[in-house]
Amino acid sequence: MTATTPEIHRGLSGVVVDTTAISTVIQETNSLTYRGYPVQELAARRTFEEVAYLLWHGELPGPAELSAFEAAERALRPLDRTTAEFLARLPETCHPMDVLRTAVSLLGAEDPAEDDGSAAANRAKSLALFARLPVVVAADHRRRHGRAPIRPDASLGYAENFFHMCFGALPDPEVVRCFEISLILYAEHSFNASTFTARVVTSTLSDLYSAVTAAVGALKGSLHGGANEAVMHMLEEIGEPGRAARWLDDALAEKRKIMGFGHRVYKSGDSRVPLMQEATDRLVARAADPGVTRLAALHAALRRAMATRRGIHPNLDYPAGLAYHLMGFDTPTFTPLFVMSRITGWTAHITEQLEHNALIRPLGVYIGPGQRALPGP
Numbered sequence: 001m002t003a004t005t006p007e008i009h010r011g012l013s014g015v016v017v018d019t020t021a022i023s024t025v026i027q028e029t030n031s032l033t034y035r036g037y038p039v040q041e042l043a044a045r046r047t048f049e050e051v052a053y054l055l056w057h058g059e060l061p062g063p064a065e066l067s068a069f070e071a072a073e074r075a076l077r078p079l080d081r082t083t084a085e086f087l088a089r090l091p092e093t094c095h096p097m098d099v100l101r102t103a104v105s106l107l108g109a110e111d112p113a114e115d116d117g118s119a120a121a122n123r124a125k126s127l128a129l130f131a132r133l134p135v136v137v138a139a140d141h142r143r144r145h146g147r148a149p150i151r152p153d154a155s156l157g158y159a160e161n162f163f164h165m166c167f168g169a170l171p172d173p174e175v176v177r178c179f180e181i182s183l184i185l186y187a188e189h190s191f192n193a194s195t196f197t198a199r200v201v202t203s204t205l206s207d208l209y210s211a212v213t214a215a216v217g218a219l220k221g222s223l224h225g226g227a228n229e230a231v232m233h234m235l236e237e238i239g240e241p242g243r244a245a246r247w248l249d250d251a252l253a254e255k256r257k258i259m260g261f262g263h264r265v266y267k268s269g270d271s272r273v274p275l276m277q278e279a280t281d282r283l284v285a286r287a288a289d290p291g292v293t294r295l296a297a298l299h300a301a302l303r304r305a306m307a308t309r310r311g312i313h314p315n316l317d318y319p320a321g322l323a324y325h326l327m328g329f330d331t332p333t334f335t336p337l338f339v340m341s342r343i344t345g346w347t348a349h350i351t352e353q354l355e356h357n358a359l360i361r362p363l364g365v366y367i368g369p370g371q372r373a374l375p376g377p
């Protein structure tokens with residue numbers, strides 16, 4: 001690189017692009033706070049609805065605020081018939097993330113609200129997406145298994161209602177709690193790729209649905225949210241705990257990326273993993289099933305082998321992928337579950353971006369041919 005060539009930060013690695021008051025990853029202590037509260041404490045003592053409120057409003061709700069918020073979310077859940085019928089006509093081979101991306105776009109096209117881009121209008125759209133995306137994910141889950149959709153139940157909280165809509169029954173409270181922990185841990189993570197995507201779209205003064213549609217697309221990739229699904233495929237490919245180390249050596253020799261390991265920001269362990277792993281371990285113990293015990297042993301064996309070979313730690317997708325499998329969700333649903341959670345963080349960032357907006361437009365260094373004459377007449 002010559003003195004006149006600007007320094008290039010491929011992948012924007014290490015580049016600070018803006019300020020945020022929503023969350024912070026403290027690399028030195030491997031910790032994460034939402035609006036100042038440690039995520040572990042939130043996961044231990046609060047519901048996902050309270051965390052959504054916190055991310056959007058900056059403070060935890062009081063009892064009256066929480067009741068009003070929960071009532072509004074429950075009332076907004078039902079999908080209108082046109083949306084439900086349109087989504088049911090998508091090809092059955094459609095990946096659930098494509099269904100969800102289409103659903104966000106469709107809900108945007110059907111939203112009669114005047115798009116003044118105000119914080120209040122965006123807050124209303126965010127709450128509507130928060131309430132309705134689970135209905136889309138559950139209906140699509142059932143469709144893949146040849147079953148009719150189940151209507152949301154307004155007497156149930158967010159997490160319980162989702163199990164009701166997917167399976168027509170509520171699991172053990174331990175399973176619901178583990179799911180809720182995963183939603184809280186997945187909710188927000190500063191300027192990750194999908195959130196940054198949402199901020200880029202918002203920075204052009206486009207609308208909230210466009211920003212969220214783009215964010216769903218960014219999350220789908222296996223280097224980001226798609227890794228929780230990829231973890232399960234990888235465990236299936238390995239098959240047996242005794243094969244983990246050998247499989248890993250071969251995969252690393254082929255320069256494959258091991259799904260659910262590594263992180264752009266955390267270099268000595270993802271702050272969210274210990275809590276998610278503990279919750280997953282409780283699901284394993286509760287199952288008391290030899291197949292589940294073997295799968296958990298394989299999961300642990302790969303983690304140990306990766307630590308020994310490369311010193312690379314798991315990220316949240318590693319325990320979450322296994323947990324979602326144990327909860328009974330089919331593998332293609334895993335990344336949509338991440339969307340159901342991250343919709344809170346994305347929309348908080350969209351609001352924040354608009355509060356002090358600047359068009360996001362970086363530069364690139366041109367390396368193509370020099371200026372030349374067009375051939376021919």
Ligand SMILES: CC(=O)SCCNC(=O)CCNC(=O)[C@H](O)C(C)(C)COP(=O)(O)OP(=O)(O)OC[C@H]1O[C@@H](n2cnc3c(N)ncnc32)[C@H](O)[C@@H]1OP(=O)(O)O
Pocket residue numbers: 011222223224225227256257258259260261262263264265312315316317
């Ligand atoms: C919720 C989330 O979105 S968390 C991320 C989920 N994604 C995954 O789990 C996919 C697998 N992981 C990865 O591909 C990477 O760790 C990423 C994309 C998450 C982060 O990547 P980066 O910050 O760009 O780190 P980078 O790729 O430079 O890694 C540094 C070194 O560690 C290696 N490395 C990092 N992660 C992995 C991995 N999962 N498997 C194998 N090697 C890895 C890289 O090959 C690189 O080695 P090198 O210096 O010899 O070339």
Ligand SMILES: O=C([O-])CC(=O)C(=O)O
Pocket residue numbers: 186188189191192193264265315316
């Ligand atoms: O922060 C990142 O780059 C990815 C991540 O863990 C997340 O989005 O939760």
